[in-house]
Amino acid sequence: MKIIVTVKQVPDTTGKVSVKPDGTLDRASMETVTNPDDLNAVEAALQLKDQYGAKVITVTMGPMQAESMLRELYAMGVDECVLVSGREFGGSDTYATSQIIAAAIDTIGLDEDDIILAGRQAIDGDTAQVGPQIAEKLHLPQVSYAAEITKEDDGLLIKRMLEDGYMMIKVKTPCLITCVKELNEPRYMSVQGIEDCFDKEIRILSYEDLKDHPLIDKTTIGLQGSPTNIYKSFTPPQKSAGRMLKGNAQETAAELAKCLAEKHLI
Amino acid sequence: MTFNSMNLDEFHDVWVFAEQRQGELMPAVLELISEGRKLADELHCELHAVLPGHDVDSLAVTLGGYGADKVLIYDHELLKNYRTETYTEVIAQAVETYKPEILLFVASNIGRDLAPRCAARLHTGLCADCTHLDVDLGGYIDFLRKESSVDVDNTSFESKMFDVERNLKMTRPAFGGHLMATIVCPRFRPAMATVRPGVMKLREYSAEKAAAVQVEKPAFRLDESDVQTDIIEIVKSTRKQVDLIGADVIVSVGQGIARDVEKGLALAAELADELGGVLGATRAVIDNGWLSADHQVGQTGKTVRPKIYIALGISGAIQHKSGMQDSECIIAVNKAENAPIFEIADYGIVGDLFDVAPKLIEEFRKAKQ
Numbered sequence: 001m002k003i004i005v006t007v008k009q010v011p012d013t014t015g016k017v018s019v020k021p022d023g024t025l026d027r028a029s030m031e032t033v034t035n036p037d038d039l040n041a042v043e044a045a046l047q048l049k050d051q052y053g054a055k056v057i058t059v060t061m062g063p064m065q066a067e068s069m070l071r072e073l074y075a076m077g078v079d080e081c082v083l084v085s086g087r088e089f090g091g092s093d094t095y096a097t098s099q100i101i102a103a104a105i106d107t108i109g110l111d112e113d114d115i116i117l118a119g120r121q122a123i124d125g126d127t128a129q130v131g132p133q134i135a136e137k138l139h140l141p142q143v144s145y146a147a148e149i150t151k152e153d154d155g156l157l158i159k160r161m162l163e164d165g166y167m168m169i170k171v172k173t174p175c176l177i178t179c180v181k182e183l184n185e186p187r188y189m190s191v192q193g194i195e196d197c198f199d200k201e202i203r204i205l206s207y208e209d210l211k212d213h214p215l216i217d218k219t220t221i222g223l224q225g226s227p228t229n230i231y232k233s234f235t236p237p238q239k240s241a242g243r244m245l246k247g248n249a250q251e252t253a254a255e256l257a258k259c260l261a262e263k264h265l266i
Numbered sequence: 267m268t269f270n271s272m273n274l275d276e277f278h279d280v281w282v283f284a285e286q287r288q289g290e291l292m293p294a295v296l297e298l299i300s301e302g303r304k305l306a307d308e309l310h311c312e313l314h315a316v317l318p319g320h321d322v323d324s325l326a327v328t329l330g331g332y333g334a335d336k337v338l339i340y341d342h343e344l345l346k347n348y349r350t351e352t353y354t355e356v357i358a359q360a361v362e363t364y365k366p367e368i369l370l371f372v373a374s375n376i377g378r379d380l381a382p383r384c385a386a387r388l389h390t391g392l393c394a395d396c397t398h399l400d401v402d403l404g405g406y407i408d409f410l411r412k413e414s415s416v417d418v419d420n421t422s423f424e425s426k427m428f429d430v431e432r433n434l435k436m437t438r439p440a441f442g443g444h445l446m447a448t449i450v451c452p453r454f455r456p457a458m459a460t461v462r463p464g465v466m467k468l469r470e471y472s473a474e475k476a477a478a479v480q481v482e483k484p485a486f487r488l489d490e491s492d493v494q495t496d497i498i499e500i501v502k503s504t505r506k507q508v509d510l511i512g513a514d515v516i517v518s519v520g521q522g523i524a525r526d527v528e529k530g531l532a533l534a535a536e537l538a539d540e541l542g543g544v545l546g547a548t549r550a551v552i553d554n555g556w557l558s559a560d561h562q563v564g565q566t567g568k569t570v571r572p573k574i575y576i577a578l579g580i581s582g583a584i585q586h587k588s589g590m591q592d593s594e595c596i597i598a599v600n601k602a603e604n605a606p607i608f609e610i611a612d613y614g615i616v617g618d619l620f621d622v623a624p625k626l627i628e629e630f631r632k633a634k635q
Binding site for chain 2: 011013019093094095098123124125126127128129130131132133135136137141142143144145157160161162163164165166167168169170171172181182226227228229230231232233234235236237242243244245248249250252253254256257258259260261263265266
């Protein structure tokens with residue numbers, strides 16, 4: 001059994017985020033992290049490996065700098081890290097990204113009992129689209145928002161979260177599952193893993209390696225091949241500083257009630 | 267005629283995917299019908315709801331009442347409960363047959379599962395979790411004037427690539443709300459979007475529109491061979507989920523209640539009750555298990571825009587602020603004078619929530635009399 005996990009290195013939007021005057025993100029000034037939901041997917045893969053034995057392969061698309069993240073994944077216990085990298089892939093939206101990653105997964109190869117795991121969504125774009133779009137491109141069944149994954153003889157039993165409850169869904173392999181954070185608590189890197197991770201080889205898949213795959217075509221990848229484009233980007237208006245109410249608890253509460261009543265808010 | 271998503275001229279009308287669960291429409295579908303009506307009027311075309319399900323004919327009237335001209339019902343036993351594969355199959359067939367110009371989904375756990383799969387199959391663009399939609403360029407510019415820091419009078423809105431007057435402009439937050447982006451899908455149709463629940467205004471229900479709604483049951487092909495998953499069971503949460511998105515007033519608690527969690531929650535709940543509101547919380551409160559996850563406001567929780575947002579003992583981490591900073595009136599109570607929450611608060615009170623909250627309850631009660 002192979003478990004392929006899609007991962008992404010993202011700017012840490014929970015920390016300091018700076019925006020350039022032209023309304024684009026100043027990525028250089030930001031820390032990068034492994035997308036949090038992707039770590040839940042990696043953990044789920046490692047747990048299945050611990051229990052049943054499996055080869056865990058992560059696939060990421062990005063610049064060569066993503067190597068630092070991949071070393072950390074090796075240190076967690078991942079068996080092979082694949083980096084899909086090339087100028088031709090830059091500027092891809094979710095449609096184009098899924099074409100490329102689907103081609104990479106197909107190049108790695110999928111067998112009957114293989115599983116693809118993805119995080120629910122990435123914290124930079126929050127789209128949750130690439131997972132389902134990879135599944136479509138590979139003609140695989142998908143189950144998203146998985147909070148429990150149980151392996152059964154001929155497939156997986158998934159607890160799929162809904163806003164108002166959940167569904168229990170059985171799905172045959174190969175399939176694609178997207179994972180929510182309730183699924184597990186990602187493990188730390190092991191000491192031995194950290195020692196060994198720098199000797200591990202990272203498999204690079206470049207445009208040259210993928211260009212003959214049927215999914216790869218100049219009209220379906222990169223900025224040129226992306227159906228969506230950014231028309232404008234901007235920052236929300238700065239909220240002007242509010243009013244600090246002065247006095248003790250009783251006085252400030254009375255003043256606030258008066259202000260809200262004047263504005264007909266209460 | 268074969269389907270080619272690049273033949274833009276063949277596409278017309280605005281569609282909304284009418285998501286139902288166990289025969290009940292998701293409330294946000296009606297928000298999308300309302301918004302879809304506006305877009306259809308701007309494009310001078312019709313608004314259609316596409317409704318897959320089983321025995322769901324009775325929902326058509328409601329969809330009509332909020333603005334749909336026509337409801338396309340795809341009725342099949344296999345469509346009774348949502349499955350990615352059967353719903354994708356039916357939506358794709360419907361789009362290939364009728365070629366809508368715009369296709370909207372609620373950004374629910376189902377909409378966000380289905381829409382990307384459909385977009386990938388149809389070879390078109392999809393914008394996730396939108397909070398604002400425009401066709402009319404003037405309306406879009408007005409929106410930017412109010413809701414952005416863009417100097418609209420010195421900005422060009424022209425494009426050599428596409429017709430800026432007719433293409434759907436889909437606006438959404440990115441990077442945890444630090445940045446907003448307006449996305450277009452200029453070369454393919456339909457232009458697809460999932461839309462955040464709670465952001466689009468509901469129109470008034472019209473009995474006349476409801477009576478006039480047309481219902482069509484198009485032919486389609488679906489059989490057991492299209493099914494790839496088994497639904498073992500569907501479990502509805504027995505506890506009523508808190509409706510943060512629909513609430514006019516939210517009283518949220520943060521780490522500040524740690525000193526006496528039970529009392530802190532009780533005070534917040536009483537204050538919320540007094541204002542007819544509901545209880546929200548930061549991620550830390552959820553992670554500590556003090557409240558269930560449906561109360562969480564923030565980047566990983568819900569984005570809310572109530573009329574009044576009261577933050578009790580919340581420092582104001584970006585993760586939290588990005589989910590509530592668009593609230594109409596923000597009131598912050600915190601012991602620390604330099605807490606970041608005060609930077610976005612309309613009214614700030616430096617003090618202990620355990621002292622201030624009881625006084626707020628008392629004063630609000632008085633003010634209402």
